[in-house]
Amino acid sequence: MSCPNTLDCPQLYDPLADGRLPVRGDKPDATLLADLDLPDHEGVVLVPPSLLQEVREVLTLDELGEFVAKYHTGDLFRLETLPFYNAASDEDDFRRYLRGDPAPSAQAKRPWLDRIRADAAAGRAWRRVHAITHPLSDYVRYECEWGYVPNTAAGEQVRITELTSALAQVGDFFVLDGEHVVRSRYDSDCRFARAEVIHPDSAASLVALAELLWNQATEFAVWWEAHPSYHRDTQTV
Secondary structure, three states, X not given: OOOOOOOOOOEEOOOOOOOOOOEEOEOOOHHHHHHHOOOOOOOOOXXXXXXXXXXXXXXXXXXXXXXXXXXXXXXXXXXXXXXXXXXXXXXXXXXXXXXXXXXXXXXXXXXXXXXXXXXXXXXXXXEEEEEEOOOOOHHHXXXXXXXXXXXXXXXXXXXXXXXXXXXXXXXXXXXXXXXXEEEXXXXXXXXXXXXXXXXXXXXXXXXXXXXXXXXXXXXXXXXXXXXXXXXXXXXXX
């Protein structure tokens, strides 16, 4: 956020296979290196404190679910920016969608839809903005037709916006009760890698972005009705 061109800033990169985090920063001068007296196999870069303050805690997928359950007492906002999510829970349904099979039965989706209904009745909002590109990927069409259509009928609030390069750089994140911010990180195969709980001092800009996106995005039902070419019954399967 403190780097105007977003290109040559200090950064934390995705972890290596062994979990270590590559860090990019300015080179230290020789005097500092001499004072630190490092072993030969180690090096140093200089980064602003805010870079390391941004991530307060790293969560697994199960821990993310627990975090959401704990802090979602009134409102949950989610931004989705990817054209595909490689989730084990979707594999069978997605294949069936591509084959042209009938939609999942109401019984199969009932536990999740019941949760949405119960939360809506209790005043716990579920809000989602999906930033999309045209033409839609097969997966996003599947999300719309077999996910968003029944979910919105049950009480989830979904809106659609166009994906920009700036949004793609921001990536996916959650805001819980307008306060707790969690980034979702995915690997090169679009599988969930980890969630990062953002330090409160760094969260305000994402909270503000969430509300800006929500106010500018189009309600899903309106957007879906305006794009019948993406409905499965108009596709060749």
